Amino acid sequence: MLETVRPGGMSTNKQKIITDDSMSDDVFETEEAGLRAADPVKREPSPTGYRGYTPDPGLLAPLPSPDTDVPHKTILLGDSGVGKTSLLVQFDTGKFQTGTFSATVGIGFTNKVVCVDDSKVKLQIWDTAGQERFRSVTHAYYRDAHALLLLYDVTNKTSFDNIRAWLVEIREYAQDDVVIMLLGNKADCQSSERMVRREDGERLAREHSVAFMETSAKTGQNVELAFMAIARELKARKNAAHNKSSFNVQDYVREHTQKASCQACSS
Numbered sequence: 001m002l003e004t005v006r007p008g009g010m011s012t013n014k015q016k017i018i019t020d021d022s023m024s025d026d027v028f029e030t031e032e033a034g035l036r037a038a039d040p041v042k043r044e045p046s047p048t049g050y051r052g053y054t055p056d057p058g059l060l061a062p063l064p065s066p067d068t069d070v071p072h073k074t075i076l077l078g079d080s081g082v083g084k085t086s087l088l089v090q091f092d093t094g095k096f097q098t099g100t101f102s103a104t105v106g107i108g109f110t111n112k113v114v115c116v117d118d119s120k121v122k123l124q125i126w127d128t129a130g131q132e133r134f135r136s137v138t139h140a141y142y143r144d145a146h147a148l149l150l151l152y153d154v155t156n157k158t159s160f161d162n163i164r165a166w167l168v169e170i171r172e173y174a175q176d177d178v179v180i181m182l183l184g185n186k187a188d189c190q191s192s193e194r195m196v197r198r199e200d201g202e203r204l205a206r207e208h209s210v211a212f213m214e215t216s217a218k219t220g221q222n223v224e225l226a227f228m229a230i231a232r233e234l235k236a237r238k239n240a241a242h243n244k245s246s247f248n249v250q251d252y253v254r255e256h257t258q259k260a261s262c263q264a265c266s267s
């Protein structure tokens with residue numbers, strides 16, 4: 001795997017395995033081994049390590065597997081400079097990284113666990129390099145993606161025009177049932193800088209039957225909502241497989257983005 005190289009930026013691959021080796025093996029292993037040798041039938045080691053203690057069988061049953069066990073691979077896509085890394089950093093740390101723009105090199109991921117109702121959904125969010133020269137590398141990651149966040153920059157018409165080409169690539173390389181969300185980023189920019197109207201984004205999303213919202217990695221507008229909607233959709237699909245619920249990500253996004261703009265108006 002290549003790494004995301006960004007001076008002063010987010011760290012990638014934040015997986016950590018913590019092992020606790022603080023207990024001495026001698027306490028349990030050596031003594032038990034001796035007893036087993038003396039009486040191999042009766043002296044099987046206790047599962048807890050304490051001789052003679054038999055825990056309630058319920059305590060030894062494997063824990064039910066929570067949703068967090070399975071990470072849902074979510075990939076950020078879009079032209080270079082649209083704000084993929086900034087969006088991920090905002091979601092991960094709640095901060096907007098300022099300073100000079102340095103393009104992502106290759107690909108890297110960050111794990112985030114989000115709470116959906118009473119359960120947890122683990123998102124493994126991959127930040128890709130938008131530059132053309134890295135395209136063949138990122139294609140390889142599409143195939144097992146569960147969700148794709150496809151970004152354009154509302155101040156950059158070319159990045160919006162390229163969305164159709166991105167969707168063609170997605171159809172070619174990703175799975176048919178991948179969840180796609182179109183995001184018009186940099187919505188904080190002044191209207192004089194804006195080159196793509198919100199309605200144009202909405203129309204394009206409708207044409208391709210994907211969810212849509214405008215975001216700002218700078219102010220945080222709709223950033224959490226975007227990932228939350230993805231997590232809800234992924235969870236709903238899992239439940240649908242067990243006939244538990246129905247959920248429509250496009251309705252959810254419409255309902256909640258409207259709420260966000262109403263709050264903004266009244267504050």
Ligand SMILES: Nc1nc2c(ncn2[C@@H]2O[C@H](COP(=O)(O)OP(=O)(O)OP(=O)(O)O)[C@@H](O)[C@H]2O)c(=O)[nH]1
Pocket residue numbers: 078079080081082083084085086087097098099100101102103104105128129130131185186187188189215216217218219
């Ligand atoms: N005003 C504003 N600027 C943003 C926003 N998001 C990103 N930027 C700026 O846009 C530039 C590019 O952002 P990045 O997050 O590095 O873009 P990227 O899509 O990851 O670019 P690549 O790594 O080349 O694919 C940076 O200077 C950011 O500070 C936003 O929501 N609002």
